[in-house]
Amino acid sequence: MSAPLRPRPAAPRRAAVAVGSARPGALPRSLTVGVIGAGRVGAVLGAAFSAAGHRVVAATGGSGVNPHRFALLPGIAPSSAAEVARAATDLLLIAVPDDALARVVAALADGGLLHPGQVVAHTSGAHGLAVLDPAEAVGARPLALHPAMTFTGTSDDLGRLAGISYGVTAPADLRPLAARLVADLGGVPEWVGEADRPLYHAALAHGANHLVTLVNEAADRLRDAGVTQPQKVLAPLLRAALENALRYGDDALTGPVSRGDAGTVERHLARLAATAPESVAPYLALARRTADRAIAGGRLAPTDAASLLGVLADTQRRTAA
Ligand SMILES: NC(=O)c1ccc[n+]([C@@H]2O[C@H](COP(=O)([O-])OP(=O)(O)OC[C@H]3O[C@@H](n4cnc5c(N)ncnc54)[C@H](OP(=O)(O)O)[C@@H]3O)[C@@H](O)[C@H]2O)c1
Incomplete structure (x- = not known):
């Protein structure tokens, strides 16, 4: 200029x-x-x-x-x-x-x-x-x-x-x-609205840009697990998850957090800590937010969530120490 x-x-x-x-x-x-x-x-x-x-x-x-x-x-x-x-x-x-x-x-x-x-x-x-x-x-x-x-x-x-x-x-x-x-x-x-522009843009960046990071993280962890074609494994699963989320909102959620499977999540976190410690914090943050939304939406009863939330809190404390 x-x-x-x-x-x-x-x-x-x-x-x-x-x-x-x-x-x-x-x-x-x-x-x-x-x-x-x-x-x-x-x-x-x-x-x-x-x-x-x-x-x-x-x-x-x-x-x-x-x-x-x-x-x-x-x-x-x-x-x-x-x-x-x-x-x-x-x-x-x-x-x-x-x-x-x-x-x-x-x-x-x-x-x-x-x-x-x-x-x-x-x-x-x-x-x-x-x-x-x-x-x-x-x-x-x-x-x-x-x-x-x-x-x-x-x-x-x-x-x-x-x-x-x-x-x-x-x-x-x-x-x-x-x-x-x-x-x-x-x-x-x-x-x-003028005052809503930063929030509007934060929502789009959170969805679209962080989605790219999430997909690439998932592909990297699959490679760590010996999967030879991560994109082939992920493509149909992620397309279905995205379609369902856009159509059904929080009701599209499946997986261990939605069921309160604390043992599975604990094993995930242990393997991530050993293989890719940089993935532990983002996994924890998203698992916690996923649990909060599942509880708020009535998909996960607070009593069923107790052990899961305990696993997340314990790992959070350990990684912060
Ligand atoms: N990329 C997306 O997916 C996307 C989507 C929606 C909105 N936007 C928005 O659109 C805008 C442009 O993004 P973009 O991705 O198109 O950027 P970009 O590909 O980097 O292009 C920027 C353009 O601006 C010129 N430029 C760079 N610095 C400048 C300066 N200081 N003074 C004058 N001209 C300058 C560049 O010149 P040269 O060609 O000479 O380098 C280039 O033509 C941003 O506000 C962005 O947030 C982007």
Whole structure:
């Protein structure tokens, strides 16, 4: 980002900002779009906006390890942030790493590079509208548009966009436009309040990112047990468990914790401690949370859970000592 900095004009507050051309009715059907950060998400959403009939005219990026992402945006070569912001007269999509977002927005606003009425949207799950305050202060319209999907930055992602949810935070008058943009991408909006963004994102990261760690931990422990094709063993079991959990919630639970089988869990923990001590703490934490949910949901009677909870507490004490 090499946008020249200049003093920011006095900031009108959100309620006082003129709506500008971002009224859905005032914007053309085909929007002129720029992408700041054509990485995994930016390149793919840029390609999806193009496929929906919008005009993606410029993008930044390409200096990282994956310059081939511009292949998703035919006819576009990497430009500077200033060029992209100026060219994107209707919609500027910012898809940079979360921790860079505030700096990028401030540099664009301070550099006088944003247009009044231009929609400035970001794709971060953790951030809401506040990070776009500098853009709104110079008359742009803020939008948080987070695709609830994991991206590889390849054309494979395009096939996964149909029907996904977008965590959207938008000023009330911008909601119709936000809904239209999400529909153009083939998705469905899920409206998230500004204060709820960190919790919304924590839930998704806990589910999707920690699931990856859990699956890989399970595969490693199977290898330790001499299993030659862990993925083959895990795939049908985990797919069924995921499907059942999504369909039946806590009622999908099976296994030793759901039955209060303290002896089995004790043997698990002993073998894990001997083979992969780094797996003991995560196993304990998840077993404890699983037991709490099973008890709360009435699947495990507190009396049947007593020995199991004792095994978990004893192991916790031993590992903490
Ligand atoms: N990856 C996912 O699965 C996913 C899913 C949903 C939402 N998101 C969100 O989407 C946003 C982008 O994530 P991503 O995974 O697409 O990241 P990414 O693949 O690392 O791409 C980031 C892009 O931003 C550019 N960039 C990096 N640092 C910058 C800076 N300081 N100033 C300006 N541009 C910078 C990079 O430029 P170069 O191309 O030159 O390296 C690249 O084009 C994040 O807010 C993330 O939370 C990600």
